Amino acid sequence: MADRQFEIEIDRLFGEAVVLPDADRFAAIVAERLERGWRFRRLLIGGMGALGGVIGSAQLVSAGLLSHVGGILTGSNSAIRAGFSEARIASHLAEAVTAGAGLDTQVLWMSAAMAVVATILLMTRAIRDI
């Protein structure tokens, strides 16, 4: 048999479909290992996200960022009010904004909550990418 022809024959023999009797069992084991890894990863991502959220919140509170943001928001409200007045916008809009100033605390907490959620999402994405 010529060399090339023999190599083709060997290629063919190696390429012949083989089906082992426990193919389904093997597939089930791989699926189980895949699922286990996925479960672990989800737990890890969730845990790290929660930890990141807690750390982020603590940093926000300890850095006095909330009061700083509160001050900025109050200033912004004043500026907006002035702007509205100058522009002679309808009075009910100005009142609504003024009323909003009274909700500073709620706004701050909502901002903090959104920051936490954003942190969790970012970490989740980063871990998935890794």
Place this chain on the structure above:
Amino acid sequence: MVVALKTLIGAHDLELVALATAGDRRAFGELVRRQGSAVRGLLRRMGADATLSDDIAQDAFLAAFEQIGDFRGEGTFAAWVKRIAARLYVKRWRRDQRTDIMAETPEPDMGDTSPNAAADKIDLDAALLTLSPVERLCVSLCYGAGWSHAEAAAALNTPLGTVKSHVKRGLDKLRARLAGKVDSDTREFPAHG
């Protein structure tokens, strides 16, 4: 994306790969069911026992799932996973070898290659057993996993010429077995006319 199991069973490998790339683990499971035997078979031909071949094949499929975005569809999915599995096996093989893996190994028992023995059905697995471990590994890497001689030499950390020699010797032994089978087949089923 949820695809019915029936659809998965009827789907082409490349369609399953696309689904698996999108995160469908059931589609990947179907690929494992289809190609698992081929990968395990190759590892056994390389010289792994049943347990080791199953372990490495599992690791290869898990690695394949992680890297499935890298599969470009240039060859078959099975060939791609076989290459991953071969890499893992060579790594393991090198680690397990306490001495230089390319050191001269004693010639294995070639078995009875007389015409009477050749008259028995010779399959590739049986023929590979007549090769030395290194020859079997080199031949399986180059013909079973689709590696080039250079790739095998690099992975085994051995000169290219040495790998070529192992492959050639291995092929010669396989040829001897195969030629015996062809002769015996001719005797058993003489041409009419």
